[in-house]
Amino acid sequence: MSLERFDLILVGGGLSSAAIVYYLCKDQRFYKSLGKKVRIAVFDKGGDYWRGVPYGSLAEQDFLLVENLENTGMNEFSHWIELNIENLVANIDSKFMKEWYERYRQLIDSKRYGECYFPRRWFGLFIQELMRDLLKMNSDSLEVTFKHSEITDLDFDGDAYSYVDIQQQHYFSKMLCLCIGSIPQKRPFPINESVRRHPRYISNELICAHFNLYERLFFPVKNSPGCVDIVILGSSASAVEVLYYLSSRPELNSKVGNIVLLSKCGHLVDGITADNYVENKGVSLSTDRPTSDHYLAYVLKLIKAGKINFVQCLVENVDFLDNRFCVSVVDSTDNRSSIEFSGDFVINCTGRGSIENSTSLLLNKLASKFPVEPGLRGFEVGGNNEVRGSKGFFINGPLLNRGELKQVESIRGVFREANIIAKELINRFCRASEKTLESV
Ligand SMILES: Cc1cc2nc3c(=O)[nH]c(=O)nc-3n(C[C@H](O)[C@H](O)[C@H](O)COP(=O)(O)OP(=O)(O)OC[C@H]3O[C@@H](n4cnc5c(N)ncnc54)[C@H](O)[C@@H]3O)c2cc1C
Numbered sequence: 001m002s003l004e005r006f007d008l009i010l011v012g013g014g015l016s017s018a019a020i021v022y023y024l025c026k027d028q029r030f031y032k033s034l035g036k037k038v039r040i041a042v043f044d045k046g047g048d049y050w051r052g053v054p055y056g057s058l059a060e061q062d063f064l065l066v067e068n069l070e071n072t073g074m075n076e077f078s079h080w081i082e083l084n085i086e087n088l089v090a091n092i093d094s095k096f097m098k099e100w101y102e103r104y105r106q107l108i109d110s111k112r113y114g115e116c117y118f119p120r121r122w123f124g125l126f127i128q129e130l131m132r133d134l135l136k137m138n139s140d141s142l143e144v145t146f147k148h149s150e151i152t153d154l155d156f157d158g159d160a161y162s163y164v165d166i167q168q169q170h171y172f173s174k175m176l177c178l179c180i181g182s183i184p185q186k187r188p189f190p191i192n193e194s195v196r197r198h199p200r201y202i203s204n205e206l207i208c209a210h211f212n213l214y215e216r217l218f219f220p221v222k223n224s225p226g227c228v229d230i231v232i233l234g235s236s237a238s239a240v241e242v243l244y245y246l247s248s249r250p251e252l253n254s255k256v257g258n259i260v261l262l263s264k265c266g267h268l269v270d271g272i273t274a275d276n277y278v279e280n281k282g283v284s285l286s287t288d289r290p291t292s293d294h295y296l297a298y299v300l301k302l303i304k305a306g307k308i309n310f311v312q313c314l315v316e317n318v319d320f321l322d323n324r325f326c327v328s329v330v331d332s333t334d335n336r337s338s339i340e341f342s343g344d345f346v347i348n349c350t351g352r353g354s355i356e357n358s359t360s361l362l363l364n365k366l367a368s369k370f371p372v373e374p375g376l377r378g379f380e381v382g383g384n385n386e387v388r389g390s391k392g393f394f395i396n397g398p399l400l401n402r403g404e405l406k407q408v409e410s411i412r413g414v415f416r417e418a419n420i421i422a423k424e425l426i427n428r429f430c431r432a433s434e435k436t437l438e439s440v
Pocket residue numbers: 011012013014015016017043044045046047048051052053054064065066067120149150151152179180181182208209210360362396397398408409410411412414
């Protein structure tokens with residue numbers, strides 16, 4: 001049985017985790033005042049270190065950052081783009097990326113990079129390079145071990161944390177940062193196992209926003225003998241991406257029949273429907289998730305062709321009868337009358353889950369063990385983001401739910417919180433090394 005010990009364990013190895021290590025490396029106190037190398041372990045069940053869910057191999061190659069370069073708030077990313085743009089553009093080989101380039105060519109040629117919406121995978125390349133260089137430069141003070149595994153349970157004995165992973169290996173650390181991204185989705189409506197496991201029911205319930213559209217949607221639709229009807233549940237940014245995907249692949253154009261989009265609000269983010277779309281204004285003017293205009297130009301083709309029917313309703317049930325899905329909804333605008341929609345594919349984009357009803361083994365354990373208030377979207381965390389009563393337990397990323405911590409689900413947000421957490425971690429490391437010196 002493994003009994004490895006670390007000073008700090010980061011559970012989840014995406015951007016939230018990268019941002020904490022980034023600020024640890026940037027703080028001179030960390031470098032100067034520690035008597036020994038700090039041993040950190042980064043656990044990630046997917047193994048796509050630092051890029052996590054949005055910026056690595058799980059992202060479709062032509063899915064873009066939701067903000068333009070300027071609004072990522074990362075000067076280092078801007079510099080990286082300036083340095084690498086020629087190379088990146090020269091290596092574009094897919095037709096979707098070529099289309100993307102044509103759209104932004106003028107801005108790129110005139111070096112107005114700040115206005116461009118770049119592919120999420122490029123941000124992933126940047127963050128990996130940044131972290132690789134930082135770890136190399138700080139190898140005297142920091143030793144990072146990568147563990148490709150899922151942590152399924154953890155405990156605190158008042159002094160240290162003990163962990164169990166999916167292979168029943170045990171680990172220990174003095175401090176812990178939980179950076180596991182969005183809460184894996186609960187099922188927001190009844191759905192039986194056989195429907196849930198059906199290859200044409202496409203859901204991101206296990207990993208938020210990862211649909212594997214290439215295998216699950218592109219091939220079956222392209223190869224279907226006739227037109228297919230698609231029912232999309234929810235109208236989130238993921239739904240916009242799915243619509244963009246359907247519209248931007250010419251192989252699918254003649255194969256997609258009707259699309260019904262069923263959601264509580266009955267329209268896309270920020271009220272976009274065929275009637276009110278303003279060309280060149282983008283999907284959303286809100287600061288929340290401004291998705292690029294690039295997507296909407298494609299989605300609009302479907303809207304204008306009359307292929308999308310937006311319905312304001314609540315989904316009640318999804319069933320599978322006579323080789324078609326049957327989705328029952330209640331109309332939320334009238335007296336809750338019941339309506340049914342059918343389709344060959346159902347794509348569930350209904351958003352994130354809640355802590356009490358998550359498919360994460362770890363979250364289910366944590367919610368019952370730690371004195372945190374599981375809120376609607378995550379943990380209610382007190383001062384310094386430390387989980388109350390649990391020394392050295394910090395959380396970063398979408399799991400944070402304090403009222404004032406808006407936008408932790410963004411590049412800016414996770415870096416802002418990571419800065420606070422890293423300072424606090426360094427205080428603890430310094431205190432621990434002072435104690436060791438006193439006792440010598
Ligand atoms: C599809 C998508 C696109 C987005 N696009 C943008 C964008 O363009 N701009 C923006 O500002 N924000 C965007 N966001 C918001 C995003 O949440 C943040 O930018 C940031 O990437 C969150 O990083 P994270 O590390 O907290 O989460 P994640 O990237 O989800 O990383 C969490 C990691 O934890 C691992 N993990 C989970 N549970 C365990 C466990 N028990 N044991 C071990 N490992 C575990 C997962 O494998 C994963 O790699 C996007 C989010 C999503 C989901």
